[in-house]
Amino acid sequence: MAYDREVKKTLSITAARNLLLSTRLRATDQRIALLRTLSQLRGPVPVEALTKSAQGAYDLATAYRTLEAFVRAGLAKRIELSQGRALFELAGAHHHHAVCTICGRIKDIHACLPAGLNARVRRTSGFARIDDHQLEFFGVCTLCAKSV
Numbered sequence: 001m002a003y004d005r006e007v008k009k010t011l012s013i014t015a016a017r018n019l020l021l022s023t024r025l026r027a028t029d030q031r032i033a034l035l036r037t038l039s040q041l042r043g044p045v046p047v048e049a050l051t052k053s054a055q056g057a058y059d060l061a062t063a064y065r066t067l068e069a070f071v072r073a074g075l076a077k078r079i080e081l082s083q084g085r086a087l088f089e090l091a092g093a094h095h096h097h098a099v100c101t102i103c104g105r106i107k108d109i110h111a112c113l114p115a116g117l118n119a120r121v122r123r124t125s126g127f128a129r130i131d132d133h134q135l136e137f138f139g140v141c142t143l144c145a146k147s148v
């Protein structure tokens with residue numbers, strides 16, 4: 001069961017629990033809380049944003065550990081931006097991001113690589129399979145473009 005990002009709604013406790021159970025992760029209160037915060041904040045966010053809006057429900061170390069478990073289980077995506085900044089978001093429909101290099105604003109981009117590139121990467125890498133890819137676009141948003 002994949003969480004539908006298009007719904008744009010905070011997960012209920014029941015929905016969060018079911019999502020965890022569908023991946024065989026134990027549905028602890030902390031995991032349910034973190035999953036709900038992820039769904040509430042939507043966009044890719046740093047771990048600090050999650051602990052801040054959770055108001056003490058879990059600490060930074062727990063959040064990191066839990067997020068790594070979520071990523072392994074396919075519940076969350078880890079997005080690496082420049083300068084080693086890692087952001088997390090709830091896994092949903094496959095998409096990419098456009099990142100403003102001035103203010104850090106991030107927009108979801110629902111366009112993907114041209115068909116055939118996967119097969120080409122597989123051939124040139126000699127891999128048996130290519131399962132996934134990440135691709136982020138960097139530029140300047142319209143608001144920042146106006147103010148320079």
Ligand SMILES: [Zn+2]
Nearest residue numbers: 100103141144
């Ligand atoms: Zn900007």
Ligand SMILES: [Zn+2]
Nearest residue numbers: 043044089108
């Ligand atoms: Zn996204």
Ligand SMILES: [Zn+2]
Nearest residue numbers: 095111112113
């Ligand atoms: Zn893609």
